[in-house]
Amino acid sequence: MKVKSILASAFIALLAIVPASAQDLRNCGTTEYHQHQLDTDPQLADRMADIETFTNNYVSTHTGQEKAIITIPVVFHVVYNTSAQNISDAVIYAQLDQLNKDFARLNSDAGNTPAAFQGLAANTQIQFCLAQRDPNGAATTGIERRQTTVTSFSSNNAVKYTANGGLNAWNSSQYLNIWSCNLGSGLLGYAQFPGGSAATDGVVCLFSTFGSLTLPGTSAPYNYGRTMTHEVGHWLNLRHIWGDANCGSDLVSDTPTQQTSNYGCPTFPRRTCGNTTNGDMFMNYMDYTDDACMNMFTTGQSARMAALFATGGARVGLTTSLGCTPVSQTGCGTPSGLAASGITTTTATLGWSAVSGATSYNVQYKLASATTFTTTSTTGTSLVLTGLTAASSYQFQVQAVCSSTSGTYSALTSFTTLSTGTTCTDTYESNETRTTAKTIATNSNISARIGTATDKDYFRFSTTSSARNIRVTVDQLPADYDVRLYNSSGSQLAISQNSGTTAESIIRNTNRSGTYFLQVYGYNGAFNASSCYRLRVDVSSSSFKTMSGADDSESIELEPLEALSLFPNPSTGNFTVSLLSDSENDAFVRVFDITGKAVVNTRFAATKGQNLFNVDLTGNAHGIYFVEVNQGATRLVKKLIVE
Ligand SMILES: [Zn+2]
CATH class of the missing domain: 2.60.120.380 (Jelly Rolls)
Structure with missing residues (x-):
């Protein structure tokens, strides 16, 4: 009874020295949340012990700095009751930007880290990107919103279930789920450590903590986005820097032992737990100081986080997530060059250009006036449609199917079938002879x-x-x-x-x-x-x-043609000599009258095939003539009548 009484008095005293609401002291729900998870999930402790063993092995041989940058797809679930809680895209972008800067140690206030700790500060090599495709492979902005009737959430996970007024998590092996909502009881946020249930995996932050150093939120002094940096640190297996115990351990070797959480922004050095040198690392993101006072993760914390992404690590699935790959860049492109040919009253042949990597194509078509498509599939780059309606406008589009994914459908292309009987008008009939x-x-x-x-x-x-x-x-x-x-x-x-x-x-x-x-x-x-x-x-x-x-x-495909022919024959005098030649030799054409007198003696250049030479006997007497053609060793003669 005595002890309880003292604790109660202390709590009242604490309230007494805090002038405003409880929200004035940073309140992270992660430790309490974690204890509740341990109480309700009997296997969780074993799973986390395995992760801890794996982490110790990794950290003993790695610094985490040798790995390539890991970029984690993020989805923001914005659950709001009032319009003020429906934070804008701009605020979300600012928050994501601050998160990335803090994890890359590109934060503009990095210079505030005391010189004694500068050498420990780390670029974690972990970055975050807004999801560009959802778990179904569809394009997404990475932000989904829902207005709820729930006026205030707690750390009981309700915000993570659509059925409870929140929004369901996306596949946590592929995405970091971040919920924004109104939290009660002065709670700024809470996170789930690796090893927990997939359905509740992620980070929840009070909507008003979203922001950045350049676009602050409304929950000063926790309004520069550091609540999320802190909670994502938990999600990546970091403990509070004081180890949630009096001079406890945060399982990281290069963070100083400190007695408890720090608030506000202490003056360096703040020495506790017998540490007489540099004292507490109160500017670490995993302490409880104001956002403006926090500015670093350590190399040891970075290595601990990196263990999650090593082969066999608890969050290694995120390293191969396609969550931030735009749908159109999946390697399965969109067919182009769509065209319809061979169009009749009832058929048409659809064609398109091949897409690299495509194993088949889905083709869907419909009457332009219809709302539903007929879909079919082919492995080639053309498709014959039959059974179409005459004189009708159709639309079609094509989608490439690759081995592991499908591309997006092309834009619609139109064609019109021919009309029955009235396709064309023949204005030249009758012309049978x-x-x-x-x-x-x-x-x-x-x-x-x-x-x-x-x-x-x-x-x-x-x-x-x-x-x-x-x-x-x-x-x-x-x-x-x-x-x-x-x-x-x-x-x-x-x-x-x-x-x-x-x-x-x-x-x-x-x-x-x-x-x-x-x-x-x-x-x-x-x-x-x-x-x-x-x-x-x-x-x-x-x-x-x-x-x-x-x-x-x-x-020219010639009718069986004589090597030499004359036309017209009979002629009025002007006639054509047709010579079918198999050489390029010049042709010598002579025309003799009935007496054997040469009335024409001329020379033509000839080519292979049919040659046509014009000869004019106008002015010569009517009668019978002989036309002689000499070409190389060939001599041909034909009779010509002039009348
Ligand atoms: Zn915390």
Whole structure:
């Protein structure tokens, strides 16, 4: 009874000398909290004893300074009742900045450490980053907020459970959980030592202690963010510097033994426990002095913390956490170059660029007007969609799937299916024969349709003396179409008959102008009732070349052509000599009349393939002539009628 009475008196006396509220004395709940955890978790003491053994072994051979910097992902759970408790992002950033500066010994007040302790002060090589992805792999700001009906929390962990008015912890092997809330009973904060339950692992701080030396909170003199530095020290296995006992041990070798906690900001040296040299290290973050008075961790404390991150350490999982890796930088990129091709009324082929590391791709598409996607997967970089609705706008996007993670979906890309029957209008029908051919302009696209199995499309165009070279292109073929080129009298000059829907092309470089006819038709009755093809006739003063730059005559698929032919034949006098040559030798062309007299004797440069030479007999008598072509060892003769 006597003892109890004395203690009660002492407590009353203590209150008497503290002029304001209990919050004026630093009150860390960690020791009390820890005792409660030990009481309710019978195995906790054993787990912590194992961690302590591991730590002793580590510290005996390491200083902690040799390790690389460890960066710990942090999530802030802001639980507030009043708007004042809903601390701003700016305040949280300032707090995180102060925490990092304190742990790196980059705090602006590091110079306040007494000279006697400067040599012990440490950069802990531990840093903290705001989480950029949540435990589900989604992007996050690293700050989550909840308004609660709870007006004041205690150290009973309620703030760590959504069901109890707080917010649930994130996976503590990947994140440091920090809760901000209103704490009652003058409590500034409390932390859980390594070894405790994952569901409650982390640090809780009074909302008003959040801040920094440059952006102070509202709980002066505990408003420079040092409450969090202190509590995170606990979370990293540091004890109060006085060992929570009279001249106790904090399990660190380079911190002086001190009698108890210090408050306010003592004058150096403050000597206790028979320490007659430098006295208490009251400026250590693990004491109870004011925020403005704290400025250091020691090398021994740093080594103790580092043990947690060694192989087998209690918090080593944090060293491989992806919590601060942005979602987009996972190594599984976002597909680009999305495009739809081969679009018909009901189908389309989707394509995209390969993503490095992708093992497959998820493709989702929908009608632009719909709200839900159809999702499918493929290992390639294209996908054929079937069963689409005609004349409809669709959207699609693609996501890369890598071995360990998935990337983000690309932006939506749109395409529109063709309309049934009204895809294109053919303004050139009917043009089934050469005599009903429709005249088309050169150097511009036209669109027409082979609408039935017997449909043939004839076109007519002209070249001029300044633009005599011809290139005919028929593409965007909905079926297997071919094209033929005729001269003005209907003689076939060339044919292009590629298989399938490969585009057809005829190049004809010539030295004379004239009128030509084209026939586009379906091979073996091929047609498409809804889709048009595209036709373009280019004429130019320059010779056309094939895509490969090779001699243009090689691009022409010729009907079985005689080595020498003359057209038109009969002629009015002006005619063309067609020579199919297998050499580059000059061709000598002579024309003899019926008496054997040479009326023309000229020389042309020839190339391999078809050569066209213009010969003019205008002014000569009508009748029979013989056209002789000599090229190398080859001699060819044809009869020509002029009338
Ligand atoms: Zn504490």
